[in-house]
Amino acid sequence: MKKVILLALSAVLVLGSLAGCAGGGSTDTDSGSENDVIKIGVFEPMTGANAAGGEMTVEGIELAHEKVGEVLGKKVDLVIVDNKSDKVEAANAASKLIEQDKVVAIIGSYGSSLSMAAGDIVKNAQVPAVGCSPTNPLVTLNNDYYFRVCFIDPFQGTVMANYAFNDLGAKTAAIIQDVQSDYSVGLSRYFVEAFTKLTGDANSIVTTTSYNAGDQDFTAQLTSVKSLNPDVIFAPGNYGESALLIKQARDLGITAPILGGDTWEAPEFLSIGGAAVEGAVYSTHFTAESPVTDVSEVFLTDYKAKYNNDANAFAALGYDAYMLIIDAITRANSTDPVAIRDAIAATEGFVGATGNITLDANGDAVKSAVINKVEGGKFTYLTTVEPIK
């Protein structure tokens, strides 16, 4: 018995020393190749309330990385970190990417609050970040190192207010917002501004009621909304909470159309909401049904080939964010983060899957919005709204 244990122990020791050698060897080659690798960090929510959004975005980023895996003759490494849909974790993830992994640029994150949590970190470290779908204006405001490839909420809110007023003929609206989400609160505010301007009546918003991210029961808020009988309900928020909210609204007998923003585009919105989300209308960045550029076509084909599924807006934005950074590195002809930052800021007429991207002084893309509706258990394309020049 003793012999067996001794043998086993010595075997472990031998293995350990061998592993040590192997480890030592690989570190040498690693440090040798350090200069031949460019690291791009990705921080996205892979778990928690925004997991679906993060995963869809990362699919697009990985597809782009597979397509263009080299720049300036060097291999590109993606370092993907989960920010767990949590503001504190998002800040930690960004710090880790910069300090530990020494990335030259960062992609992310789905969710305005999560992006804002990393705002000061990228600014102080002088590493450029490109958001795929955070739409709150504050993400890039007064931050020279934060950019995004999507439109912002003043535009998105106006698009939905116009839709409610012109297409649905709504004269009154109720707002149901997630008070913990900068996205939901911001988008609601811009909707209210645009809607009251259209109706010319400050009382056309009959109520603004709130809930907290993570809530499951919205019956109290909805019962109050029902008694006010609005023509339309605007309720931007996470896909999960929104699907439950709409389901409970229909159970309570509310028949008014319910509108939301780009976060609703997730398969979970349809599966959780079921028949209740039929007719829900939301604005988004891109639709597979109406490709806008030549790159869109390529993206759609490649996406279908890799994931055997129709592409969504978040994958398209992830794809664009990666390609835009690669384009900027090429133009900067340097891997210095500050040089890359300057090249990103100078982006003009970049042809992406979601449209032509020109970044304005704030680092925001000015792009058209797509309006989708849930019909027959699927997201279907309604119309495209051009940006206000």
Added chain:
Amino acid sequence: MSIQEFLQHVANGTSLGSLYALIAIGYTLVYGILRLINFAHGDIFMLGAYITYYGIIYTPIPWWLVFILACVLTGLVGLTLEKLAYKPLRGQPRITILISAIGASFLLQNLGVLLFSGRPKAFPTPAILSRTLIIGGVSVSLISIIIPIVTIIILAILSFIIQKTKTGMAMRALSKDYEAASLMGIDINGVISFTFFIGSFLAAVGGIMWGIKYPQLIPLMGVMPGLKCFIAAVIGGIGNITGAVIGGFILGLGEIMLIAFLPSLTGYRDAFAFILLILILLIKPTGLMGEKIAEKV
């Protein structure tokens, strides 16, 4: 506020409250017998919901049978958890076993993320249970009527078991004096296993009901309900099953009424529950129905 709107709020609150009550019963049962706050209760509730999900989606078993099997299976998981995480620590200071419970809770949550992925799953509600009834202008979903009935039935069955059966007598003896009970020849391990089985079984019943009412499953879904039901149990007097049901109703109705009458305080919904907990602990630590525990000299 019209009378109809008020009645709708009462219906909403009762439905939420009965769900809290259902989960709080399991919490309080384990505490009542073992004097252990089983912080993993909320996560066992989560497991119950996921087991049901996989049972309905991936097996041809009819849904009602899946419900029963999932509850039994979850009960066995709870029993195993007791054997692994709590039994080896029996006889240690109470704080040790409490820390072990918190550890078990985190373990189950992260295991959930690993096994079920972080993305939410839609609970497959049987069509027959997803109907909505309109009674006198008040909309009530069928499940909102079923939950309170299930809660009351379970309360009756448990009261019967604890008060009238031999196992119940052993449970009561154990809760009064652990050592004396074992000296009287009571099978301590058997009774504790039984308690955990029933507690986890009830958590799964709660998980299934929760899934039907709020059909979004995520690995962290048990955290908030777990805390809320702990509060409900404390309000009612922890260890007392009738108290847990009353506590659950108070909490559910209170939350809904807070939002209904003071909509500007909606953001403090969860805070309301915790403030209630603090108030109860300050004013009446034994809860509404709890017995005063005599100081041992």
